Amino acid sequence: MAAQLKGARVALEVDNVTKRFGGLTALDHVSFKVYEGEILGLIGPNGAGKTTMFNVITGVYKPEEGRVIYYGEDITGLKPHVIARKGIARTHQVVKPFNELTVLENAMIGALFGTRHGQITEEEARSIAMEILEFVGLAEKAEEPAKVLNIQEKKRLELARALAEEPRLLLLDEVLAGLNPTEVAHMLDLLRKIRREKGVTMIMIEHVMHAVMNLADRIVVLHFGRKLAEGTPEEVARNPEVIAAYLGDPELALKFVRRLGGV
Amino acid sequence: MNDTIRKLYTRPSALIAWGLVLIFVVVGVLFKAGLVSLNTATIAMDLMVNIGLALSLAIIMSYAGYVSFGHAVFYGLGGFLTGYIVYNAVQTAYTANPQNFNLTFGRALGWWLEGAVLGALASAALAGTVGAAVLRLRGAFFAIATIGLDYAVLYLVKLYHNPLSGSADIPVTQLGAIEGFFYKTYVLVTVFFIVTVIVAYLARVSKFGYGLSAIREDEDAAEVLGVDTTRYKVYAFILSAVLTSLWGSITVWRQNSFGVDIMFSLRESVHMIAMNVIGGLGSFLGPTLGGMVYYALYRATLTKLANSQFIVVGIIVILFISLLPEGLVGLVKLVRPKLRKYID
Known part of the structure; x- marks a missing residue:
């Protein structure tokens, strides 16, 4: 999949984004690209800055440094409703139904x-x-x-x-959290269906490792606000730094990779 | 847009409102024919004023979820500017020609319109500037800030306007002497009641109304979903302020006087809030029902309890908030859940 994406357009480019809250640097010069049609997994321990990144992309927070480019247009600092109308939608980690x-x-x-x-x-x-x-x-x-x-x-x-x-771009903030295994399976089917039938580009924040490893084309790992690694699920799961910081057990990490083909 | 306007004559909630309008029109016609007493016609007019005020506040409080305790500021502003302009115009006309001074309804109405329009513009300006700043606050902070706004304007009026020996009150008693004043005023109130019903209903069932509902339920989610929350809130506040101001202008006309401490008082805000709470938040039918029931309560306790009636009314409001927080409309939903989709 990653190979196919080389010719794809860049849907979103996060360029050197820094977001601080007082003395805390929630995002520290983070850059990555999302290609049209792909699913990008955004993983990392709690407090790594994943949701902050979503808030920067959707305009809820304005970054101190860096830019967010959406289909070639600089959308940094625009109001959330303006960004929404341009085609970036999101779900919330803590659901916010009306x-x-x-x-x-x-x-x-x-x-x-x-x-x-x-x-x-x-x-x-x-x-x-x-x-x-x-x-x-x-x-x-x-x-x-x-x-x-x-x-x-x-x-x-x-x-x-x-x-x-x-x-055109959908940001999913832990849509699997709080679901039981059956519900997780159903939700994964739904996400695959969205990709298949709607062709929407997605960035998903997820802690359910086997899910994100299976679904995502590429993965970006955040750690204390910095980008720790980026690559295919396999590359990320084998990365010693990622294992040490987040995945923990190297055996378990490899298990995720082994299950890659299966689901 | 056409879809929205069609709701005005197809949706059950709108038809209920039109039924009410019909009743008020019939009462007016029968009064003119001498078949209905002055007392009954006065009750009908009071009902229109109460429902009108409830609906005016509803646009910001009930639809968008911003509880304004300072709405009396717009009621007072409309009343004050109307009273001021009508009073001065009458005095000027009288001084110019004391012998042949003859105040017709049409002439006085022209002055009233001047005052009403000025009041509406002032209210819109206040809501669009200071109001817009205050709307950045949420919940209790917003409510408190609106009280501050009300008091600030009240004392400004008191400070700079003392037409009669230290009082900022304005008597326009000449109005009452106009022939046929009551009936013509009844027509005026009915016309304005219809305007309020249409505006408040459309504000509820249009795309604007969907946006306001989203803001009420979760403002952050609404914004991220594409609702221009800042603009929608300010528009709702301005619309609400203008309607409230016009009802203030009508009140001064009806009562032939402007009382500064009465019209700017927190009590007026509380009346409007109580009507919305009793009726139920989040709908057009809520404040419509609430306005009627609140007036009935007020009326029932008026003669027996005189000034202590608000103790009873207050207790009833507390009971509603604690036992039936969704108000009368919530009761309907509870008893007949299938009716939910008809309640706009």
């Missing part, structure tokens, strides 16, 4: 304010939303208020709302 609104309305808001903002009628938004809810398997819950969903369904709703924006 609780009192119905599941359908949640997804409709994504469609109404997303990339087709201003050029879409309510009826069109409703049918896009319904289609997406079918896609993620929430169609039967369409008329329920979002607050009655269980955690697994709420994670799907986050995904549905983001997909309803019809994004």
